[in-house]
Amino acid sequence: MDTGRVWDGLVAKHGEVKGFLGGASDNYWASGRATWNNVILSHLLPLGSPTMLEWGAGSGRITKAALETLPEGSTYYAYEPSAAGRELWEKNLAGADAVMLDETALQSLPANLTHIFCFFVMHHMDYDALWDFFGYVNEHLAPGGILLFDYIPITTTIGARFLARKDRSEWPSYIWHPAQIRWMLNLRAPRLTRREMLCDRARWLEVWQRSE
Numbered sequence: 608m609d610t611g612r613v614w615d616g617l618v619a620k621h622g623e624v625k626g627f628l629g630g631a632s633d634n635y636w637a638s639g640r641a642t643w644n645n646v647i648l649s650h651l652l653p654l655g656s657p658t659m660l661e662w663g664a665g666s667g668r669i670t671k672a673a674l675e676t677l678p679e680g681s682t683y684y685a686y687e688p689s690a691a692g693r694e695l696w697e698k699n700l701a702g703a704d705a706v707m708l709d710e711t712a713l714q715s716l717p718a719n720l721t722h723i724f725c726f727f728v729m730h731h732m733d734y735d736a737l738w739d740f741f742g743y744v745n746e747h748l749a750p751g752g753i754l755l756f757d758y759i760p761i762t763t764t765i766g767a768r769f770l771a772r773k774d775r776s777e778w779p780s781y782i783w784h785p786a787q788i789r790w791m792l793n794l795r796a797p798r799l800t801r802r803e804m805l806c807d808r809a810r811w812l813e814v815w816q817r818s819e
C-alpha cells in the first residue's frame with residue numbers, strides 16, 4: 608500500500624546521519640501521533656499561540672501529528688541535522704505550515720521560542736551534542752518557555768539492554784543517567800527548573816521551564 612510517506616532506509620550512514628531517521632510504516636506514524644496527543648501535548652498546555660521548535664524531527668511523524676492539533680497562530684520550526692532527514696521531512700510535510708531548519712538556520716532563530724521539544728533523539732546525542740542542545744535551549748527559550756524531552760535512562764532494564772543489543776552496532780547509542788542530564792542542564796541552562804518527570808519502564812520524560 609502506498610501511504611504517501613517517504614522513507615529511504617533504516618539506517619543512515621554513520622557520520623552524516625547519526626542513526627535511524629524514522630520509518631514509513633503505519634505503526635511508526637501512529638505511535639508518533641499517540642505520543643504527541645497523549646504524552647507531549649498534555650505537557651505543553653496551555654499553548655496560547657506557541658512558537659515551537661522540534662529538535663531532531665527525522666522523517667516528520669511528530670511534526671505531522673503536532674500540526675493537526677496546534678492552535679491557530681502557532682509557529683512551528685523543525686530542526687534536523689542530517690540532509691537525508693531534511694529531504695524526507697520536506698517530502699512528507701510538503702505544503703505544511705512548518706519550517707525545516709538546518710544548523711545554520713537554527714542558529715539564527717530569535718530567542719522567542721515558547722516550546723522546545725525533543726522526542727526519541729537523545730539516545731543519538733553524545734556529550735558534546737547534549738552540551739550544545741542545552742546551551743541552545745538556555746539562549747533561545749523565551750521567559751516562561753517549556754523544554755520537554757524524553758530519553759532511555761540507564762537506570763532501567765530496557766536502557767541497559769538497549770546498550771547491549773548487537774543490532775544497534777551500526778551507530779553508537781547514548782544511554783544517559785538522569786543525574787547526568789540534570790547536572791548538565793543545571794550547568795548549561797541555569798535559567799531552567801525541572802517541573803515534571805514521568806517515568807515508565809522504557810522512556811523517561813522531563814519537563815523544564817525557563818524562569819520569567
Ligand SMILES: C[S@@+](CC[C@H](N)C(=O)[O-])C[C@H]1O[C@@H](n2cnc3c(N)ncnc32)[C@H](O)[C@@H]1O
Nearest residue numbers: 625627628629663664665689726727728731736
Ligand atoms: C529515531 S529518529 C526520531 C525522529 C523523530 N523525533 C521521531 O520521533 O520520529 C532520531 C533523529 O535524531 C536526529 N539526531 C541525531 N543527532 C542529533 C542531534 N545532535 N541533534 C538533533 N537531532 C539529532 C537523527 O538525525 C534522527 O532524525
